[in-house]
Amino acid sequence: MSDILKIEPIDNWLKKNNWSFYNHQVETVKLSENGFDVLLVAPTGGGKTLAGFLPSLNDLINNKSEKNKLHTLYISPLKALTIDVHRNLTSPIEDQGLDIRVETRTGDTSAYKKNRQKILPPHMLMTTPESLALLLSNKESKDYFKDLKYLIIDEIHVLVNSKRGDLLSLNLSRIHSISPDCKRIGLSATVKNKETVLKFLTSKNKAKILNIKETSLPKIEILETKTRVPWSGHMASYAIKDIYQKIQKSSLTIVFVNTRAQAELVFNKLWQENDNNLRIAIHHGSLEKEIRRKVENLMSLGKIDCVVATSSLDLGIDWGGVDLVIQIGSPKGISRFLQRIGRSNHKFDEPSNAILVPSNRFEYLECLSAINSIQNKLLDETREKKGSLDVLAQHVLGVACSEPFQVDDLYNQVINAWPYRNLTKTKFLEVVEFVKNGGYSLKHYEQYSKIGLNKDKLYAINNKSVRNRYKLNVGTIVESYMLKVKLGNKTLGQVEEWFIEGLNEGDTFLFGGRVLEYQNISNNNVIVKSTSHTHPKIPSYAGGRLPLSTELSIEVRKLLSKKQFWKNFPNQINEWLKLQSKFSNLPSLNGLLVETFPRLMSGKKRFFLICYTFEGRNANQTLGFLISKKMLRIGYKPISFVATDYALAIWSINEVKDVNIVLNEDLMLDDLYEWLEETPLLKKNFRDAAIISGLIERSIPGQKKTGKQVLFNSDLIFNVLKKHEPKHLLLEVAREDSYRGLIDLDRLSEFLKRIEKNITHKKLNRISPLAVPLILEINRQTIDKSEMEEYFLEELENEMLSEVGLN
């Protein structure tokens, strides 16, 4: 193949290592040479990254390019990946003594180096979407990017439907206006809607998808254990002994979990089993960067036997020696699972090995469905997302920081970005007004406008400090306020402020695999000490609890509805389902099974209503709120509900007789809008939008603020704005984000349409087998938190009054 491809130095380097070019690498170069933008879709380990760089390397080696001009830009969603790719690329370049300078630029890059890169650009620059936005806001950015020839976007599929993707897409469109001939190459894992990803990558007609199929299917099995799969729970403690044995038989295992709390617990339990002194490490997003780097380093050196990790190890980096992936709990989505499996045997033509460990009975069905899906080559759909207006506001200011713009020109540039293709001119002008002075009908801030028309009738920033402030606020990720965890002088990592608020002095918790005792907070540090406690209070801090994907949900319903699939189930699962079908009904593929039964709760008779929707936790939660509201109105007196990925259980004082009325779509959506306005979710989304759009700054220089104060203030602003300008741009953004996010409105309305006139109501006289895990789920949602607060305060006050004899 080297005859076709004349990139001798690279070819030589490959030969030296006994490698040769893959077909798709050659193909990528050819397409790019012919002027195509290319989306390369391939499983991990297929030499994808090199394929992305080959056209650029080819051009740099064979055509004399100008010195000190930026030739190639590489963008990745992960800082760590830019560093890794930099290292991998430097190897052939140094080996062959090529005169190609490759550098990284991220938030961690020193000011000195950044400055030097400005004056003396490398040939190839590796960066992140945020750092790119910063680069583009410089005054000299037009000059800097005008000779750009190649743009490579790695892991592009994870960016497509996110606010980060919106920001990147806007900046890609901007680069296109600066250097229209620049060619683009997108690198993506296997996804269902490749066409969408391609459109996100480029608006050119001359664009092609190169789809590299997996040569061998991964080997996946469900862990067989001597113990029974528990009814409920998420920690899979029952299987630790068996997991440990699997780790022992492999040389390097990654144990993936879904939350940080799971990571800590599983890590702890594995060490309790660790009689053979295996080297087991832990890796998650809250741990201090140095600690994470150390673990990664030990992995690549093969000095470790097992790593327990969250999604922090999901993407990109090639770990070489991993030969087994164990997933604890359901992976919740097919694509995500594939990505994780791909961490093992990072070689193109060998199958990966993976073991699934369901942590409860429903998850067993889910795991089985995931395996079936992968065997049948099904993939999750990436839902498309409309470009967010808060991100656009940030971008508009960024553009003004780099150079004055004409409104029509910028509008045309913006609608060239795929997520914003349907943006109306009116909306765009509204965003410009917002950037100018907040977009209020009351013209209060005219005199302080950030941008204004200059003498050439172009919008420009009104003073230099606008640019400096913009630079402090770039990005679309709004993190909750984090506190450093300090053991003596050593920083162990970070935890969310709200988690620590829930602790009292002397409480113990698991962190970074140690049991720590909380002492106090001083100077925004959480001071802890080591303790000999063996039963810590488990950290329940959030992280990566994704709802069951639509595709996986369909597969689970299929499994349940057809008895012929059951013969391979373990006995306990098989019997559970058989009993259910005898006692009640099984959920059908397209309808909805609803059960009602009475049951004693704290000594009182309550009526339960169970809906087996399989629509994911978020949609079920929303449904729970809506049905409760309806029940309240009809007079069923609902008390509370529990939502899982699979079902929803509501209990009430009165019996629900007519299920159809309660589940009527039209009646429910009316309540939704009203309810949403009062949820904390909307306030949280408003805060994020206010920060992304620049209404509230991340940190005001010279002013020390804790995250909590920012939250407090944004709530006050939210209330006032809602009253005075209910249609304000940022409220619109917050509402849209809420519908899309946790509420999962689309999925819910699809569901309601699907089940219309297809509801099976089973009136039972006691709990059904399928309902058992639900009733065991303790994660209780109250119907109205603010009501609860009032009740609680009243109660506490009454208690106190009777104590002093006044009541």
Add this chain to the structure above:
Amino acid sequence: MKLINFNNHKFQISKEGILFWLDKQIAIIADLHLEKGSSFGPSGQFLPPYDSEETLKKILKTIKDHKIKKIILLGDTFHDKNAISRMSEKVNFLFRSLIEKYEVIFILGNHESKFEIGQINFLNEYVIDDIHFIHEALQTSVFQISGHFHPVATVKSNIKKITAKCLLHTNNHIILPSFGQYTGGLNITNPALKPFVNNESKIYMFTKKSIYKFTIKEIEI
């Protein structure tokens, strides 16, 4: 409404956070921070400029049902020296109707000190029947009603912690919550408030719907 006996006088607290001395036809309010929202404007943060309107309307609405003649504002009425000049026409109108309808006593707050603000005459202190109205509480034994600290308190339920604005009554001190729409709070566990919190303290917490009275035992320290 909750009743407080303070130096043998009867005071009432409204759920909005205004202290009434009805025998004297007086309303007492702390820390309005008028035009706090617009004060971020010059630095390019355009917060919704409706906080002053909200604050003033709430005062007018709350006191109109009582026979009030005099209002004592306990300082930090204006967020900064340019607050009045930034007021919208509507806010200006509301502010005027307040000072025309009632006799308003302006106590000098730290946000107003050293500045000339319009024609307003600021007092360091105002005294009626041995009760001193000042901005920041002093550690003396005279009876004082003050503001300044924006006190908030936290109580813990088995569901979650609730933090809300509060009025603090300890011996010879009443410290009022901040009334302004955009004002944040300082927890009464903060060292700055320590001299004014002890076992005798009564804490009145304000929620949207009501006022709740606690002793220091129920409060998260």
